[in-house]
Amino acid sequence: MHAFKFRAIILVAIAFILGCNEFIIVGILNDVGHQFNVPVASVGYLVTVFALVYAISTPFITLFVGRYSYFKSLMVLMVIFILSNTFSGLASSFFWLTVSRILTALVAGVIISLTITIANQIAPLDKRPWLIAWVFSGFSIASVFGVPIGTWISTTFTWRDSFWAITIVSLLTLALAYFSLPHKMSQETGNLRDQLALLKDHRIQVAITLPFFGSGGIYVFYTYLRPTLTTLLHFSTQSLSLLLFIYGLTAIVSNQLSGQIAQHGSLKLMPKVYAIEAILLFILPLVTGLQWVALAVVFCLGITMYLLNSPIQLHFLMVAEQDYPQSIVLASSLNSIFFNFGISLGSATGALVVTHLGLNWIGWGGAVYIAVAMVLVIWLNRLNARKPIKVTSHESL
Structure with a gap:
């Protein structure tokens, strides 16, 4: 039971960092616009672009990774997520920041899908609703606590440091996930037609x-x-x-x-x-x-x-x-x-x-x-x- 609770914390932490990354733009709009000399309204479109890319790409990438090990797929996608988030902190222009947000959105939806799938597999039957509710709560916790902290980092230091903070927490979460989550998890194989x-x-x-x-x-x-x-x-x-x-x-x-x-x-x-x-x-x-x-x-x-x-x-x-x-x-x-x-x-x-x-x-x-x-x-x-x-x-x- 202790192992299950620790794994549950890791899965909620994954949802939390995804939420911090998705919502952080709301808190740093003005700082990004000021540095790149871009209207705040234009920076706001990063939220729209992220949501659309997330929604449109997720089913296609999910169909592809669904044929492989859940654990390996999660590890690979989290590495891509961390690199994309770091890329956001390094962006030299608004164009490259937009590209980095698109790359992040491409994997974010699939990561949360795998997280929920793993939660469903590792949880005892009577704990499934509890764990899935907490995974979703990770996003709410990010909006209540993560984003204000990220905004404070942005105003106190720079908006780039907000992304560095997410990268650091993500690396720690990735390491804990690697050593705590079960490695042998996959669904029955099937071609594209079978999955659809x-x-x-x-x-x-x-x-x-x-x-x-x-x-x-x-x-x-x-x-x-x-x-x-x-x-x-x-x-x-x-x-x-x-x-x-x-x-x-x-x-x-x-x-x-x-x-x-x-x-x-x-x-x-x-x-x-x-x-x-x-x-x-x-x-x-x-x-x-x-x-x-x-x-x-x-x-x-x-x-x-x-x-x-x-x-x-x-x-x-x-x-x-x-x-x-x-x-x-x-x-x-x-x-x-x-x-x-x-x-x-x-x-x-x-x-x-x-x-x-x-x-x-x-x-x-x-x-x-x-x-x-x-x-x-x-x-x-x-x-x-x-x-x-x-x-x-x-x-x-």
Whole structure:
């Protein structure tokens, strides 16, 4: 059990460094723009480019590495990640910084897919939801603690030092992973057609729409969280850091509750979750005149933000284990792929709503997508009832 807990910490640490690398740009926008004489808005496009490359490339690279040892694939990809992150710190121009971010995005999605796959394999059956929830929490912990620390490093020293710090932590994590994770792990071999067979299953086809519309709905609101707090709710800019920090804590709580949902009811509870989330988004525009009531609604939305993560991740993995064992790694990647596509949908929808209707309407715009997700999860539960998934356990590794 001690070995399992240590391995669990390593897997969460991998998610943490991936989160730090992905989110760090948000904290160093001004410093990068100043050094390269590039508008802050242009630096902001690095976030968009990263998310799109991440979402588009992950399934293709996942299909390739899925034929090889999980351990060796993880080690190779983490070395590429470390080199790409170091390249970001060395970038001599904005162009080369963009190239380094693209290289990092190419491997980041596959690394988290392998991390979740390994978590699913090493965890005892009753610990799977707990460990997967913690792996996802690694990203939330990065946004709450890692990014502010990286931002402090950037403002105190240079933005390049933020990347050096990530490299140092990544090297330590790589060494610990090499000596602690089991080396003999792989899925049943299969060609490209065999692996893609997973996507023909109706339970998978409906399931991938949930992170798409679910994250799309919340990101209509979340993309404009800062102006919501300052412009709509009239909180001071001095209090903004504290409010964002508290919201980050609600995101960690959300991931942990996600593990509990996966353990006690799983997807069967998600229609109620989506109903609550849709109601919160719907009433937000109605209570903006009541500052503290509206703030409570905002924090409640933070708690609902990641509740789907563990239930849908376990659904993908269990369907693959039972009927498509050659597609385990691909199954592990589906949630993060479509979550990132959902981010693009939500942020683009939010921009349209704010431009044509106004900031106060973003709650209703997000509620529409959440309502769609609620209908889809009811459909998915009916499909699962027709063809129940048999949960299997792994031998101790």
